[in-house]
Amino acid sequence: MSVRVRIFEAMQQIAEEQKVVLPPLEDDLLLHETGFDSLAFAILVARLEDDLGIDPFTVADAVAFPSTVGELVRAYENVPV
Amino acid sequence: MCRSEISALREYLGPEMKGRSISDAQQSVSLTDILGETCLGGRLHELVGRSVLMAVEDQLISAIAMTEVDGVAWRMLLCPPGLNSAEVQSLIEDADIDVVVTDQPAPWMDAGVYLVVAARLPETALTKEKTTRATEWLMLTSGTSGLPKIVRHTLDGLAGAITAEGPARHPNATWATFYDIRRYGGLQIFLRAVIGGGSMVLSDAGESVADHIARLRARGVTHISGTPSHWRKVLMSGAAANFSPRYVRLSGEIADQAVLDGLARTFPHASIGHAYASTEAGVGFAVDDGREGFPADLIGPSRDGVEMKVVDGSLRIRSPRAARAYIGAEAPQLTDADGFIDTGDMVELRGERYHFVGRRGGIINIGGLKVHPEEIESAINRHGCVRMSRARSRRSPITGSVVVADVVLADGTAAGRHETIRAEIFGQCKNSPGIHKVPAVIRFVERLDVTAAGKLARAEA
Numbered sequence: 147m148s149v150r151v152r153i154f155e156a157m158q159q160i161a162e163e164q165k166v167v168l169p170p171l172e173d174d175l176l177l178h179e180t181g182f183d184s185l186a187f188a189i190l191v192a193r194l195e196d197d198l199g200i201d202p203f204t205v206a207d208a209v210a211f212p213s214t215v216g217e218l219v220r221a222y223e224n225v226p227v
Numbered sequence: 228m229c230r231s232e233i234s235a236l237r238e239y240l241g242p243e244m245k246g247r248s249i250s251d252a253q254q255s256v257s258l259t260d261i262l263g264e265t266c267l268g269g270r271l272h273e274l275v276g277r278s279v280l281m282a283v284e285d286q287l288i289s290a291i292a293m294t295e296v297d298g299v300a301w302r303m304l305l306c307p308p309g310l311n312s313a314e315v316q317s318l319i320e321d322a323d324i325d326v327v328v329t330d331q332p333a334p335w336m337d338a339g340v341y342l343v344v345a346a347r348l349p350e351t352a353l354t355k356e357k358t359t360r361a362t363e364w365l366m367l368t369s370g371t372s373g374l375p376k377i378v379r380h381t382l383d384g385l386a387g388a389i390t391a392e393g394p395a396r397h398p399n400a401t402w403a404t405f406y407d408i409r410r411y412g413g414l415q416i417f418l419r420a421v422i423g424g425g426s427m428v429l430s431d432a433g434e435s436v437a438d439h440i441a442r443l444r445a446r447g448v449t450h451i452s453g454t455p456s457h458w459r460k461v462l463m464s465g466a467a468a469n470f471s472p473r474y475v476r477l478s479g480e481i482a483d484q485a486v487l488d489g490l491a492r493t494f495p496h497a498s499i500g501h502a503y504a505s506t507e508a509g510v511g512f513a514v515d516d517g518r519e520g521f522p523a524d525l526i527g528p529s530r531d532g533v534e535m536k537v538v539d540g541s542l543r544i545r546s547p548r549a550a551r552a553y554i555g556a557e558a559p560q561l562t563d564a565d566g567f568i569d570t571g572d573m574v575e576l577r578g579e580r581y582h583f584v585g586r587r588g589g590i591i592n593i594g595g596l597k598v599h600p601e602e603i604e605s606a607i608n609r610h611g612c613v614r615m616s617r618a619r620s621r622r623s624p625i626t627g628s629v630v631v632a633d634v635v636l637a638d639g640t641a642a643g644r645h646e647t648i649r650a651e652i653f654g655q656c657k658n659s660p661g662i663h664k665v666p667a668v669i670r671f672v673e674r675l676d677v678t679a680a681g682k683l684a685r686a687e688a
Contacts, residue, residue, distance in 0.1 A: 163650075163653050163657070184594050184625050184626055185593060185594060185596070185626055185629075185665075185667075187625050188593070188594065188623040188625040188626040188629045188667060189629060189667035189668070191623060191624060191625060192621060192623060192629045192631070192667045192668050193667065193668055196668060196670075201624065203624035203625070204622075204624050211624075211625070
């Protein structure tokens with residue numbers, strides 16, 4: 147399963163738990179338009195770290211937090227595992 | 228046996244009460260005959276007025292040595308097993324120790340104390356010492372971080388909750404505890420056995436839960452205490468089936484509704500009580516109605532002199548059962564100017580009842596949302612398949628922290644049900660006010676560790 151699919155699945159799971167209605171997930175969707183609050187993103191990053199074994203926002207100091215869904219996916223794809 | 232004033236433990240031991248014993252996994256010693264015996268090789272007279280470190284690995288010998296030394300020494304410091312040498316050295320200095328009573332004398336010869344007295348199983352004593360003073364009882368706090376602190380108690384204070392109930396409360400009891408009796412919760416049970424005229428069955432650190440329960444059954448234990456974590460392990464073991472105590476007691480950790488209900492189902496004939504006590508504040512109260520938390524009207528002064536109040540969310544206690552002071556060169560003040568001890572245990576009023584929510588220092592801050600791990604555990608433990616859980620903080624680049632819950636499921640829970648159970652637990656947490664958005668991650672684990680003091684081990688984040 148690709149990293150993208152796993153991220154999208156995790157987002158859908160969290161949306162369900164947090165009673166958030168996600169818009170269709172596309173690369174240029176702004177993260178602040180997903181309906182996720184900071185806790186939902188924190189949960190997403192924690193679960194992806196368990197699932198993928200990486201947390202791209204902690205390993206490097208300089209990584210800026212992404213602003214779109216596409217940037218979020220690339221942040222995970224670009225971390226050497 | 229009912230005395231208004233306690234002078235020493237030996238006053239509660241005598242040949243007139245037949246059939247009393249104290250036992251561990253290996254031996255049983257008669258308490259009825261104990262006054263004519265010594266486990267100090269007849270050297271008790273050398274301990275008169277001394278400051279004694281009770282560093283006896285063997286709990287049974289330690290118990291009997293306590294009954295001998297009490298009323299004779301100036302003070303005795305009860306040492307639970309497993310302290311390292313740096314800790315021991317600081318205890319020796321802080322408590323002005325000049326005598327070590329131990330069942331392993333060799334390592335102590337260079338400890339720089341005046342006297343090392345070997346302790347062993349009791350033998351007939353040639354002479355008898357009399358009670359000449361109220362010995363100070365020094366105990367170590369059970370805190371999980373840093374060096375343990377020494378607190379100074381009196382036997383009167385330690386036994387306050389026992390003498391308040393009177394000897395008629397638990398007649399002919401055989402007491403047991405999962406605690407080590409050198410810790411406050413365990414010492415309470417040992418004192419109940421000695422002062423109440425009963426017998427005592429000691430724990431054994433190396434024993435499996437099933438073997439321990441089998442031994443409790445074989446010894447006819449009627450009254451037993453432990454922490455909620457101890458009890459969860461018993462419930463998980465499935466070994467409690469043929470064990471039928473009359474009284475089951477919980478203390479030392481928050482007793483949530485799930486563990487109280489689990490015990491009520493497993494021990495339908497037992498009265499189940501949870502007590503609030505700490506090494507510093509002593510026994511505050513016991514609740515016997517089978518519900519978590521405690522009635523709000525316990526706040527305020529009580530009949531037996533224990534006074535409680537809630538300030539800034541934490542429980543404060545002023546009590547004749549409390550320790551008198553911390554001991555040592557850099558000992559902090561134990562009480563505030565009014566004599567109250569701040570227990571650091573946070574409570575919350577819900578309707579007519581206060582509920583314990585956690586420790587002051589244990590709060591997890593999730594992007595400004597503050598939660599106690601114990602609140603999350605209590606919500607998770609309500610799930611029928613959950614036997615035990617631990618909530619802990621994990622750093623998050625976004626909110627500072629998120630909560631991860633480690634969950635032990637009941638034996639035989641099919642792996643195929645994990646995802647359903649996980650969703651149900653998330654659902655349960657969502658319906659609990661205050662923690663509706665946490666935890667972030669639920670992991671299923673085989674087991675959770677419990678500290679030597681019987682408390683859930685909480686790894687520092």
